[in-house]
Amino acid sequence: MLKQVSLLVVLALAIACQPKKEIKQEPVQVSGIYPGLAYYNNEGECGIGAVVPWADRLWVISYGPHLPFGSSDKLYEITPKFEQITREESIGGTPANRMIHKESNQLFIGPYAIDSNRNVRVIPWSVMPGRHTGNARHLTYPENKIYYGTMEEGFYEVDVNTLEVNELYKDGNRKEGDNIKHNDTGVNPNNATLPGAHGKGLYSGQGVMVFSNNGEATQEAQRQFDVQAGVLAEWDGKDWEVIRRNQFVEITGPGGIYGNPNPETDPIWATGWDHKSILVGVRNPKTGWDFYRLPKASHSYDGAHGWNTEWPRIRNVGTEKNPDYLMTMHGMFWRFPGDFTAKHSAGIRPRSAYLKVIGDFTRWNNQLVFGCDDSAQKEFLNKRKQKGTIEGPGQSNSNLWFTSTEKPDHIGPATASGSVWLNNDVKAGDNSEPFLFAGWKKRCAWINNNGKSKVKFSFEVDKNGTGDFSKLKSYDVAPGNSEYIEFAENETGEWIRVSVNASTKATVSFNYTASDDRKSNPASMFRGITKSNEQETLGALLYGLGDNRRALGISAVKFTNGNASETGYYELDENLNLERKDDPKTNQFIKEKFAIPENVIQFDNSSVLIIDDTGRRWRLPLGNDSYEKLTNSSQLRICREVATERDLLNCAGTFYELPAENADGFAKIRPITSHDFRIHDYASYRGILVMTGLDSDVKASEHVVVSQDEKAAVWVGAIDDLWEMGKPTGHGGPWKDSEVKANTPSDAYLIGFYDKRSLEISHDKDHAVTFSIEVEPIGHGPWMLYKKVTVKPKETFKYDFPESFQARWIRFSAGEDCVATTWLQYN
Numbered sequence: 001m002l003k004q005v006s007l008l009v010v011l012a013l014a015i016a017c018q019p020k021k022e023i024k025q026e027p028v029q030v031s032g033i034y035p036g037l038a039y040y041n042n043e044g045e046c047g048i049g050a051v052v053p054w055a056d057r058l059w060v061i062s063y064g065p066h067l068p069f070g071s072s073d074k075l076y077e078i079t080p081k082f083e084q085i086t087r088e089e090s091i092g093g094t095p096a097n098r099m100i101h102k103e104s105n106q107l108f109i110g111p112y113a114i115d116s117n118r119n120v121r122v123i124p125w126s127v128m129p130g131r132h133t134g135n136a137r138h139l140t141y142p143e144n145k146i147y148y149g150t151m152e153e154g155f156y157e158v159d160v161n162t163l164e165v166n167e168l169y170k171d172g173n174r175k176e177g178d179n180i181k182h183n184d185t186g187v188n189p190n191n192a193t194l195p196g197a198h199g200k201g202l203y204s205g206q207g208v209m210v211f212s213n214n215g216e217a218t219q220e221a222q223r224q225f226d227v228q229a230g231v232l233a234e235w236d237g238k239d240w241e242v243i244r245r246n247q248f249v250e251i252t253g254p255g256g257i258y259g260n261p262n263p264e265t266d267p268i269w270a271t272g273w274d275h276k277s278i279l280v281g282v283r284n285p286k287t288g289w290d291f292y293r294l295p296k297a298s299h300s301y302d303g304a305h306g307w308n309t310e311w312p313r314i315r316n317v318g319t320e321k322n323p324d325y326l327m328t329m330h331g332m333f334w335r336f337p338g339d340f341t342a343k344h345s346a347g348i349r350p351r352s353a354y355l356k357v358i359g360d361f362t363r364w365n366n367q368l369v370f371g372c373d374d375s376a377q378k379e380f381l382n383k384r385k386q387k388g389t390i391e392g393p394g395q396s397n398s399n400l401w402f403t404s405t406e407k408p409d410h411i412g413p414a415t416a417s418g419s420v421w422l423n424n425d426v427k428a429g430d431n432s433e434p435f436l437f438a439g440w441k442k443r444c445a446w447i448n449n450n451g452k453s454k455v456k457f458s459f460e461v462d463k464n465g466t467g468d469f470s471k472l473k474s475y476d477v478a479p480g481n482s483e484y485i486e487f488a489e490n491e492t493g494e495w496i497r498v499s500v501n502a503s504t505k506a507t508v509s510f511n512y513t514a515s516d517d518r519k520s521n522p523a524s525m526f527r528g529i530t531k532s533n534e535q536e537t538l539g540a541l542l543y544g545l546g547d548n549r550r551a552l553g554i555s556a557v558k559f560t561n562g563n564a565s566e567t568g569y570y571e572l573d574e575n576l577n578l579e580r581k582d583d584p585k586t587n588q589f590i591k592e593k594f595a596i597p598e599n600v601i602q603f604d605n606s607s608v609l610i611i612d613d614t615g616r617r618w619r620l621p622l623g624n625d626s627y628e629k630l631t632n633s634s635q636l637r638i639c640r641e642v643a644t645e646r647d648l649l650n651c652a653g654t655f656y657e658l659p660a661e662n663a664d665g666f667a668k669i670r671p672i673t674s675h676d677f678r679i680h681d682y683a684s685y686r687g688i689l690v691m692t693g694l695d696s697d698v699k700a701s702e703h704v705v706v707s708q709d710e711k712a713a714v715w716v717g718a719i720d721d722l723w724e725m726g727k728p729t730g731h732g733g734p735w736k737d738s739e740v741k742a743n744t745p746s747d748a749y750l751i752g753f754y755d756k757r758s759l760e761i762s763h764d765k766d767h768a769v770t771f772s773i774e775v776e777p778i779g780h781g782p783w784m785l786y787k788k789v790t791v792k793p794k795e796t797f798k799y800d801f802p803e804s805f806q807a808r809w810i811r812f813s814a815g816e817d818c819v820a821t822t823w824l825q826y827n
Contacts, residue, residue: 394546621730
């Protein structure tokens, strides 16, 4: 027995003396965002300009806003185990260029050249200044040289072996050899070579180098979204030619980041937009450029200065054997055909809408990785009274977003709209540019003839994307009149175009509705957020701390029966630990600078009235009755920027995407989700959406973080999780028992993007009254008569809008003075 015990002791000691294997935990992540991978700088903005898999790593560059001579931004490599390595060679700047040069086996990203062994060489800013926006293969020496292009039209050729730089055109940030400092919120620099400003894309092939910019260097462009801006231009090695004066961004081809494999014959693609719709261009080596139009899901990317887009891309996210091209453009993921040409233009399809602001993306380890622009300290021109005096975060930061390869098909509904003509002078016999017709089952169009004579509007379709059009149908429209058109499911084609038989001023808008199969109830991930009718909740004001503290400051309160009591100051760290801190100075700063503003929206008995900074009046649907009291007592955050240069509006139980005022603001608002929560505050932190207003007894979970003392709690996720909170719903209208004047239109009331919509109209007269129903399908276009209805006395007119009906705003007028109600229900 003694021997057995001794043996056991020896064995135990032997085991205890064995070297312990370190058990490394997986890094913390929520909704595909790893807070420990967040990127910070000391600038007014911190976006992610490029993400590229290379040499068994994911390479990432961050950028500041206007820093052509370097900055605090870095070059990073991410290991397969999500370890972030900051490269000591980093020199910062505003880079978004990336190219893999096959012959030398190097990745060029920003001012860096990286070989297959992860050795990094640097081209200093003193040699090649500028905001690097693109690379292209060399027109004459592609094996040994590449091109660099900058946002201010600096163009260089670089020897890939020696990194020797030859300046072809001087960057606009240099004048007579001197560096020019630029105000981040000032007018774009005016460049000498090409019209437009704010360069974006660069690519080569077919004997030319193609360049794009998406802005304009005028004060007018800082305020208005619909002035002339941008350019698409090409260079043959000697001279520049302007192809088109519109706002262009991406330029690429089937070869993508490598350059086209058959540069003489492979197509070159370009994406852009104007105030009417998205533009897609394709270059043929023999016939030149052809252009097409697509609808916009979001207008947050508009703005004639060009700042609101970052870098939209077309990129292969499939495999080498099975390519799959993903396009990002105006808040929509698109499927893009890899063989897209003017004679083979079939296959562009909407996938789903999204809210993140994306600078680049790639496929890595069988996931998609999106480099985002999440939280800018400066917020630039995105100011409005509904936000109050709230400041941006103390330090700019952004992050990567990892998703499945199928995720771009399953985010938000792909409802979208766009115009081929918008108050344009059109000549008899002229065809519009082709507009995408395939990809939606529910489609409609709006025609407005603002001319002086009757005009026939004829629609033709290109059935198969071959460029051959055939007649679909036509409509005669009297002068000053409008026409609503529905397209049946069997009216098919890849592209549709319009022509007129007489010269006129015309608007033709196409409005497409995606099926919205979401339920009204929120997904389980939102469990723990307090319902709007509950009297007790854990709230908090939020602020991303500055001075490299890199935590989220949380000034916590508890609401009980309408009364608020402070519960302390807390901080959320990179591992999503919520810890109490003794920091009264920061707590007081948050309470003062991030207080929820009062009286910035107005509830009445029919709707929420918003008067924007230019004095325009807009009405939004009501939700739960409790929201009026909670809002008026400043217990709910109304408006805040949680993705760079656009806002998230939380109004009466609905979250809306709200473009900046320079992108037309409330006119282009888009409902995302409706809910029944009393959300106290929300903010962006390390790429994560953080919300407060949780149940006082909430327990920690995948999306809920609770402090150790259980007096503070936050919800964490991705901004695009909001789509799963429930489909947009609401009720109300511009009039409820309202005294109205004859032929005086009501305020505009939102009707766009909702699913099932019904209308009731009634009045107080003892005889029939005729009401005009007008819609505005665009947001900045003409009002169009939808229909006139006569309502009998003591009766209520009831109407269900057809499934294909889609417009942005609706308003009403009565044929005579009366007391009227126009009530809309959205389910």
